[in-house]
Amino acid sequence: MLVGSPLKPGLRWESSDRRSRAHPPLSRRVESRFSPATFRPRKLALRRDYEALTQLGERYLLSTVAGELARVLYAQGRLDEAEKCSRHAQELADPDDIASTTLWRTMQAKLLRNRDAALILIGEAVDLLRRTDSVVAQAETLVDLAEVLRLAGRRKEADDVLEGAVELFEAKGNVAAVEALRVPAASS
Numbered sequence: 001m002l003v004g005s006p007l008k009p010g011l012r013w014e015s016s017d018r019r020s021r022a023h024p025p026l027s028r029r030v031e032s033r034f035s036p037a038t039f040r041p042r043k044l045a046l047r048r049d050y051e052a053l054t055q056l057g058e059r060y061l062l063s064t065v066a067g068e069l070a071r072v073l074y075a076q077g078r079l080d081e082a083e084k085c086s087r088h089a090q091e092l093a094d095p096d097d098i099a100s101t102t103l104w105r106t107m108q109a110k111l112l113r114n115r116d117a118a119l120i121l122i123g124e125a126v127d128l129l130r131r132t133d134s135v136v137a138q139a140e141t142l143v144d145l146a147e148v149l150r151l152a153g154r155r156k157e158a159d160d161v162l163e164g165a166v167e168l169f170e171a172k173g174n175v176a177a178v179e180a181l182r183v184p185a186a187s188s
Contacts, residue, residue, distance in 0.1 A: 043072045050085075063092035067103025074107060083111050102128050102137065106144040115152035122148045139168035139177070 046069040053062040070085035086107035093100035102125040109122035122145045129138045142165035149158035162181055169177040 043069070043076070046072060059092050060094060060097065063089045063094070063097060063100035064103065066092065067100055067107060070107040071103065074110060079111060082107060086111065098128050098132055098134075099137070101125075102141060106141055109148050110144060110151075115148070118148045119152060135168050135172050136174070139165045139172070139174075142168065143181070 046065055049065050050062065050069055053065060066085045066089035070082045070089060073079075073082035073085060086104050089100055090104040090108070093104060095101065105121045105125040105128075109118040109125070112118040112121070122141075125141050126138075126145055129141050132138070142161050146158040146161040146165065149155075149161060166178050166181050169181070
């Protein structure tokens with residue numbers, strides 16, 4: 001199990017704030033709420049919900065839908081659209097809405113090229129979720145953290161974090177997520 005902060009003290013800031021397209025996301029391996037076969041239908045349903053909530057002027061649920069849509073778009077490699085949805089989720093999210101605030105943080109962390117800033121954002125998301133009993137959301141966020149660590153060149157830490165995610169998925173009986181994390185990790 002992951003204990004303590006995943007971040008190391010003494011982070012230094014870089015000038016670039018642009019996102020990186022160099023590495024495929026770990027999140028393509030596992031999304032406990034959808035698989036690559038369901039990306040298109042999931043995206044269509046989320047877009048429909050997004051548009052309906054926008055027309056109704058509803059903001060609270062829209063922030064979560066925007067974050068979930070950003071997650072699907074990111075997994076499809078549609079980074080510009082993912083960033084736009086993530087930013088909209090950030091604008092709408094109530095500070096007390098942990099689901100929305102963690103979603104926009106994890107998505108923006110994965111999109112940032114500045115890895116130090118990305119690690120800070122994802123660390124905030126992990127810390128927010130530690131206060132909840134949402135084991136699946138905690139596991140998914142650890143997968144996102146592992147991806148950000150890997151993109152930052154911290155492969156060993158990423159592997160350790162993935163083991164923490166596996167433990168959480170196992171605790172919930174999510175065998176498919178466990179297999180998706182373990183099999184590709186062995187081949188990489």
